[in-house]
Amino acid sequence: MSSSTRGQSSSSPTAESSPLEPNVSLRYPTISPIGITTVYDPGDETELDIVLVHGLFGHPENTWTAGSRPEVNPDSSDGVFWPYDLLPAELPRARILIWGYDVQIGGRSAPSTASILDHSETLLSSLNAIRKDKQRQIIFMAHSLGGIVVKYALSSPDPLAEKILQATTGVMFFGTPHQGSEVAALKLGKIARKICAVFVKIPNPRIVEALERGSDVLELISRNFLAVLNRRKIRVHSFREELKTGGTGGILVVDGFSSRIGWAFETHGLLHADHRQMVKFTLKRDPNFERVVAVLHRWLDTETEKPETEEGPTPPLTPDPRPLDPPAADDIPDELTLSQYYQHCLDSLNFMGSRNRVLELKNPYEDTSRWMLNRDTVYSRWLRGTLPKPIFWIQGKPGSGKSVLMKYASESDDTVAFLREFCGGPWTIIPYFFDDQGPAIQKSTEGLLREVLYWILSHYPSIFSIVFNMLKQKGIIPLPNPPSPTLLKRPAEFWNPPQEPTKIWTPSLMREALKQIGKKAQLDMNLCIFVDALDEHNGDQKDLIEVLDVLLDLEKSPSIKLRMCLASRPENIFRDKFSTYPTLVVQDHNRADICRFTTKRLNKNGDGQSQVLVDEVLRKAQGVFLWVRLVVEELEGVLRDGGTQEDVMRVLEEIPSELTEFYTRALLRSRRSSSGITAHSTKETYCILKIASAWDEPVWVDFLLAAGIFLAYPTKSGRLPERMINSLGGTLGSRRLYSRSAGFLESPGRGSDKDARAEFIHQTAKEYLKGGRAHEILKSWSPTPDHPESGMMMTLRYIVHLFDDYCDETLLPDPQHFPFAAERIIRCLRVLERDEGSCVGQMIEAVIMRFYYASPPRTPENFKRDLFCGGESTLKEIFIRKLLVDWPRPRAVMLALSIVWGLPLSIKLYMPPYREQGPDTPSEQSELTIEESDAVSLFRLTQGADDPHIPLQALEEMGLRSYISDSIWEQERSRVETPARIYLWS
Incomplete structure (x- = not known):
């Protein structure tokens, strides 16, 4: 395509151009609702056909028409029909065709995807009939679900499709749902129903049902179209809507993910409009129209891409789609x-x-x-x-x-x-x-x-x-x-x-x-x-x-x-x-923002009496907005309780200006709270804050609250009532979390109530709790003040309780937060043994061995299945039970549980030197990875082991030979009375 296809032309029928040339009709075109209508024809100078295809619930004229703008086209009282009013001025040598089809009401097609396929075939035959010059290039512009029609037309086995395909140079999609929404289960039919709601249309129910039930067929259309793209040099650009249809409370009909085909060389763009308005342009200088035209110009011009006039199109939203530095042909089987x-x-x-x-x-x-x-x-x-x-x-x-x-x-x-x-x-x-x-x-x-x-x-x-x-x-x-x-x-x-x-x-x-x-x-x-x-x-x-x-x-x-x-x-x-x-x-x-924030929060009555408060807050804040927010919340509480301005000022004077001192005051005040519940909950506060600060990642709210209750208020049975666990979710759980944590923790609403996380109000709060001053205060609140437990040890104690309940069929079989416990136990054990020097094997050995009678048949198949189903299975009973029966040692327990929950496995396995007796002292640290092929070896190993030794042959089969020193290896191999084994743990 020559560069003359671009630019201004006197043949454009817009008010911004010169009078039309004789070969262009002065009459505003009548758009046929069915079939192809030529809205602009340059005659003998035609170099390109542009074909516009509306959506399944659109109209060949209304879809592309914006609100009335008589200054653009005085002859049109119905608005700006931009394929006629604007586009010819940009592409004067392009013939512009509008194709219409009817799927609004009723319909005679069978309830399958045949209706869509029929429309695609009709499009092909209509184009073939009107195109005398079969070599003339074609660009398709398709809106919404009309893009599906175009995709099938170009990938159809129909012989006409090949003729049209050979001439096609580009396809531009506007809000076409190529893939599912962010909700995995959402099918194209459901998107179609959303579009029906947007356009307030009565669709052909058979077509909509076919879109839902025919998702496999539609996926095949997309795959076939991708194959076409990789055979042919066709440019593809997909625009998506930026605004929700229906305003703030509306819907995003086609999101960013769904609007992309997934082709490596597809380019993308964003139009500042909703699903309906994204194909309605009012002026040549409309930013959305400029973006569309910029892509067309780039496709058609092989020279440097730059506007010919100062008021030309703005640069495109997306990069040039041509592949750069393509891999060698031998490296890529096909595109x-x-x-x-x-x-x-x-x-x-x-x-x-x-x-x-x-x-x-x-x-x-x-x-x-x-x-x-x-x-x-x-x-x-x-x-x-x-x-x-x-x-x-x-x-x-x-x-x-x-x-x-x-x-x-x-x-x-x-x-x-x-x-x-x-x-x-x-x-x-x-x-x-x-x-x-x-x-x-x-x-x-x-x-x-x-x-x-x-x-x-x-x-x-x-x-x-x-x-x-x-x-x-x-x-x-x-x-x-x-x-x-x-x-x-x-x-x-x-x-x-x-x-x-x-x-x-x-x-x-x-x-x-x-x-x-x-x-x-x-x-x-x-x-x-x-x-x-x-x-x-x-x-x-x-x-x-x-x-x-x-x-x-x-x-x-x-x-x-x-x-x-x-x-x-x-x-x-x-x-x-x-x-x-x-x-x-x-x-x-921050001064102006702090003043604005404090004034609006403390001066809601508009009496102006709080200016003294605002000035004092500004003086003490030192630009720290977090301090201001926390202080204002406290002062609002005083006002809610009927406090006077003098009461508020007195409280403000008591509040320290440094965040660390503010946090100390918050801890001490929680113990002196007027609430009877909070006044006796310091043990619970200790447990909650210690557990939360011990972990690098957020802890589940229900797990944290239940652990706090279990540890702070031990019962004779040592178990939590089911009704108490069930009462810890939702708003009540969030309120309890805030009060029991002295305001240090909150639940920001990540995910559902079931997996809501507890997070510190700010990083400074977490840092404070790890400091010496907080430790001294909290130490006296511990349920065991003479021997305060760490957050990790309390976590483990509660996890052991959960495992114990899980094994007892008469109790709650699967507490809501049990998965969190199973997920975290490995890390908990590692920290306790390696960092805190605690021996945890005796705490969990008896609990896990209770799974002895719940094991499925002991076969290699079951072992392999359980071992490699990842975190989906709560416990891998066979492996844990057998390992613990044979190797009742803390580090063996860690290894067993790491294999159970750590797949894909990447643990640090300590391999101490051979010892007849002595402490379990690691000498070196190595990384052990276990692949699927090792499952059978592990099974044989666990079935045959009757003591805490590992056969050398099993180590060789597992690829662990390199972890054993040569001297120990040879020493064990020299034994003749028994099979050679390595003693891993003392």
Whole structure:
């Protein structure tokens, strides 16, 4: 297609252009509801056909018509029909065709997908009939479920399909549901019903039912279309809606995931509209229309992509779809396989747990935080490129509000607008918030690397070839048509992404992938990365700095524009690294926001008498917003109880201005509470706070509360009544958690009531409880003050209680929080034995041996099945019972339970030197991994062992020979009276 296809033309029938040429009709076209209507025809100069296909519940004219704008087309009183009013001016040598079909009411088709297939065949025959020049290129533009019709038409076995396919150069989808919604069970038929509700139509029920029941057929259509894409040089761009249909309380008909085909070279875009309005444009300068036209121009122009006029289309939202640095032909069996690799690669990187923190952070209070994006702030000037440094550092005291500011900045439209002043075109915003209270990956550099790599590849799929080549060279990419995956085989993780982050992507591998992208990517990329709470990284901070340097190196690429906004406490390592970059000290800018927040909360009556309070809060706050929130909540309580302004001021004067002293006061006040329940609950408070602070990850609310009751109020039977366990969920549980924890813990609402987590109100609260002052206060509250137990030991005691109840059929068989106990016991045992020096074997041995009579038949098949079903099975009775009968030692117990719950297994197994007698002293630490092939060996080993020795032959079969010293190995082999064995535990 020549470049003359683009640009302004006097033949355009818009008010912004010159009078129409004679070969273009002056009459506004009459759109036929059925079949093809030509709305614009350049005649002999035609170089391209553009075919618009409405959705299954749309209309060939109404779907593409916006509200009335007589200044655009005075002849049309019905609104702007942009395929006629706007598009010809942009593509003057393109014939524009509208195809209509009727599926609104009734319908004679059988209740199957035949109706959709029939419409696809009709589209093919109609196009074939109207196209005299069979070589003329075609671009399809399809809205909503009409995209399914187009996909089948182009992948149909009909001979006409091949003719149309050979001429097709691109397909543009608008809100087409290619895949299921985020709810896995949602089928296309259900999406269709949502669309019916949006358009207030009475659909052909047979078609909707066919979409639901025919999901397998529709999936086949998608697979066939992917195969077509990989055979033909067809460009694909998928737009999705940004707004919910129906306003704030409406629905997002097609989400981001569903709007993507999943092809490696598909490009994507966002239109600021809901599902209906995303294909209705009013003016040539409508930003949504400009984005659509920009993609069309890019497809049709082989020259440098730039607008011909100053008021030309804005840069596209997505990168060029052409593959760059494609892998060698020998490395890729076919492009369809590459597309599958791409999707599996994204799946293996994606981990929603990495986004919990930013999703749960509360938005700024009303009008606070807006000052940050005023045009003249240092942050805004940095975004606009006035300050050329690539890094911006937000630093501040603990609790000053850094995370809230980071969330506000990363989600604000003003951030993107300022970035475009720095460099025009689309910007990819990548937020990552470290969280000391989150899962392990959320406080690691691994999580940061995963998130950045995931966002880059998902937004710029054409650079996947770079990563593919790197993985291929390292032997990590699985072969096409892989064998049935088995546990612990690394390539299998590509095909069956687990719930936890996969182990394929090691930090070093992800660093290498980013370096390769920086070196080899030729595609223009604009990246703005927000990394919050650097001080909550749970690892060597030097390693974190190195990872940030890897990200910073991306800027060295001539095709990559990079901005990194980082937030942390002003710790020395960050001062040394970031002091030369633009910086914002949060507490220095909080005065106006604190004043606004305090005034609105304490002056609800509008009497103005609280200004003295506000001034005092400002004076004592020192810019720490967390302190303000906690103090204001306490002062509001005084006012609720009928306190006067003098009472409130007296309380405010008593409150210390430092957070640590505030926390001390909160602990002591909880013991002096006027509530009769709270006044006698210090033992429960001790147990709850000690257990919560002992764990690096949040604890389930119901588990924590039940453990607190069990440990603080022991009963004669030693068991919790079922009614008490059932009463710990929902609102009551959240309220009890807050009161019993002295306000240190809350449940932010992650997940359902069943798996709600208890989290500290702030990282500073958790840090305080681990300090000496808190320890002295809590020590006197312990149920055993002379010998206070650690949080881990109390956790284990309650877990043992749960296991004991689980074995007794007369009691509650499966408490709601039992899975949490089973999941955490391994880590609990490790900490107690290795870090605290506690001997825990005797505590759990008797409990686990009670499963003796519940074991299924002892066969290799059952053993293998139970051993390798992962965490789905509560206990692997055979293996645990047999190991504990034969090896009643603490470290043997740890090994047994690690095998039971730790699959895929990666434990540190201590292998002490051979001892006739003496303490169980480890001499070296090695990593043991057990694969499926070892299951039978383990079974034989456990069935044949009658003492705590391991046969040498079994060790060889399990691949553990390297863990035993040569001298001990030879010594044991020299024994002739009995089979050679190694004594692992004294």
